[in-house]
Amino acid sequence: MKIKQLSLFLENNPGALIRPVRLLAQAKFNILTLSIADSSQFGILRLIVDDWERAMKLLEKNGFVVKVTDMVAVQVADQPGGLAKILDVVEKAGLNVEFMYAFPEKHATKAVLIFRFNDPDSAILTFQKHGVNVVSRVDLQNGAED
């Protein structure tokens, strides 16, 4: 049920972001979604890509330090209150969100939220108990699948 996120260390300077992105583009990897965390000195590029294992090999071969993290992706209605409903579940269960990001699905009225929990397995159980749709594959073309 977990999906894999690749994190890359980047220095906070001009051109740092284009290198990994260009590499992935040349090898025809599709970036499903991404987020960037940054401090004044460095940044972390977080990527969800299809075929993460090959993408990781490519990046590592080109000198990047890559970390794989288990993420939990849930599908919500793309409407006011969608996120709040989920966070409500998270709060009541006492789960600690380390970070999260979201993206809308392409041809649907749903959005996908991607969470990093320190204990992803118990988070999945909690979501399932509350009828939240946890998705195991994120696909931009066809929307999220169970």
Next chain:
Amino acid sequence: MKNFVPPPFHPVSAPDFLPPAQLRALQLARLQAMVRRAHDHVAMFRQRMADAGLTPEDVRSLDDVPRLPFTLKTDLRDNYPFGLFASPMRDIVRLHASTGTTGKPIVVAYTKADLDVWANVMMRSFAACGLHAGDVIQNAYGYGLFTGGLGAHYGAEALGATVIPISGGNTQRQLMVMKDFGATAICCTPSYFLHLIEQAAEHGVNLRELPLRAGIFGAEPWTEAMRRRIEAESGIRAYDIYGLSEIIGPGVAMECPCQAGPHIFEDWFYPEIIDLKTGAPLPDGEEGELVLTTLGKQAMPMIRYRTRDITTLSAEPCSCGRTLRRIRRIGRRSDDMFIIRGVNVYPSQIETALLAVEGVLPHYLIILTRDQGLDEIEVQVEVTREVFGDTVGALEQVQRQLGKSIESLTGLRVKARLVQPQTLQRSEGKAKRVIDKREM
């Protein structure tokens, strides 16, 4: 510890246990012959002794050693390539070279007898950590101009062990050979072995299930923390070996099973500790620069060679019974020292601090700047797999730890900054570690 039985003493280790009086007498006899040879065959030594008003006959006891002039690394460079040879080329059977920081390498030479001495001390190094005929030694030191590979090779053969001359690199093949050939010992740098440990885990090789039981680690500074980590994660015993090309190569000093600092093979190498500033000899137990005199080297004798390695010499009896004095693990060197805010700092101290946090030595660069009369020091450290967490907080934590570790070792507040991997410059030999941008 897996497979570990305290080794019975190997017969080849006999010279390690000479009674001190006999050892000193042997040292003196060899020293006198060596000084005579160096004086008669090497113009530089003859000139230096003349300048000091000395003749070879003036060396009457070991107490006369401090009267002899020092030899510096720059002397080897200035006499490149063959200027310090004391044997004619027809007697020289091997040349090695070490890469210096700048320009030309340093060339060292061996006669047949020198190679025998080298094989002898390397053989005794292996015997000191409990190896013997029947052991399978995987020699992952580089073969070539570097002294590590061939030095360990001939020592292992002299011992009667089976040598796997695999040389450095190619981690997957190292693991395959280690497993399939049943290596019982490995020679390499400690950081490379840590890399092997990680790769073994990734490739499903359980080092604890292999016959491997000893590692002979040297050629770079390492720490007790690294030793503990290696031993805990692989189940082998990790031994510290010390040597340098200018003296002979690996095998100048080696640890015994007590792992309490390498014993110097004093029957062939005469050690002194001197005060860094005055050059005056210091008593055992005090910290200073290690100075070594070769006692049997024919092709290229060294009189009071300043190693630039900072350590202490301990004459305290070791529980193994060896009468050879021990040096403390080499933690720092004096030659790359820089002074910042009045504090002497050695890059090796920074290395020790980085090692303590990361376990392996990352690539790093020290940058010195001056801002409105105030010196600043920044240590750039390449991010490694080991420390990369995927949150900003985790990375900032690593930066803080690196900074704190450096501060606790040097007493200096430094700015530690993580940089992208493979962005700091690499060099084949000794890397340039310090960039001084201060305008003096």
